[in-house]
Amino acid sequence: xxxxxxxxxxxxxxxxxxxxxxxxxxxxxxxxxxxxxxxxxxxxxxxxxxxxxxxxxxxxxxxxxxxxxxxxxxxxxxxxxxxxxxxxxxxxxxxxxxxxxxxxxxxxxxxxxxxxxxxxxxxxxxxxxxxxxxxxxxxxxxxxxxxxxxxxxxxxxxxxxxxxxxxxxxxxxxxxxxxxxxxxxxxxxxxxxxxxxx
Numbered sequence: 001x002x003x004x005x006x007x008x009x010x011x012x013x014x015x016x017x018x019x020x021x022x023x024x025x026x027x028x029x030x031x032x033x034x035x036x037x038x039x040x041x042x043x044x045x046x047x048x049x050x051x052x053x054x055x056x057x058x059x060x061x062x063x064x065x066x067x068x069x070x071x072x073x074x075x076x077x078x079x080x081x082x083x084x085x086x087x088x089x090x091x092x093x094x095x096x097x098x099x100x101x102x103x104x105x106x107x108x109x110x111x112x113x114x115x116x117x118x119x120x121x122x123x124x125x126x127x128x129x130x131x132x133x134x135x136x137x138x139x140x141x142x143x144x145x146x147x148x149x150x151x152x153x154x155x156x157x158x159x160x161x162x163x164x165x166x167x168x169x170x171x172x173x174x175x176x177x178x179x180x181x182x183x184x185x186x187x188x189x190x191x192x193x194x195x196x197x198x
Contacts, residue, residue, distance in 0.1 A: 040078055043191075074153075
């Protein structure tokens with residue numbers, strides 16, 4: 001019972017941090033990197049352990065090397081790869097919006113529910129500031145961004161793990177890192193899904 005209470009408290013704490021981050025930027029839109037990163041950093045240690053276990057089981061390396069490889073590759077992908085991926089997506093969003101001042105027109109169009117969902121998906125990197133709808137827009141955008149973050153993490157961690165272990169073949173490491181990231185990103189997606197319930 002105590003463990004369950006601690007998990008609920010931790011979930012509520014991270015949710016509060018993310019929602020406060022989003023609310024603080026509500027007037028100018030929400031840069032989702034500031035909302036997603038706290039959850040990803042907090043989840044880093046269990047992710048490293050889970051992926052290290054998978055590397056050990058599927059690759060010919062020791063438990064220690066697997067854990068170190070998982071730790072280094074996850075630090076690189078989380079602290080460098082994810083922000084760079086978000087930056088790339090934001091530049092694309094900016095290029096699409098700026099020439100025709102698209103964000104201005106979108107903000108003042110009739111905000112039907114379907115329209116808001118489409119806009120949330122398209123402009124997930126930096127949400128348009130519908131202050132009254134951020135409670136569902138933020139977790140929705142987080143889920144959308146998990147897909148490009150997943151592919152970036154997969155490729156970065158494959159590269160780093162291969163470089164750190166010269167005896168490993170890239171073709172063997174690649175599907176292993178895919179599986180490891182598929183599992184951990186599935187767990188990460190449970191977090192924004194949980195935000196809909198609290």
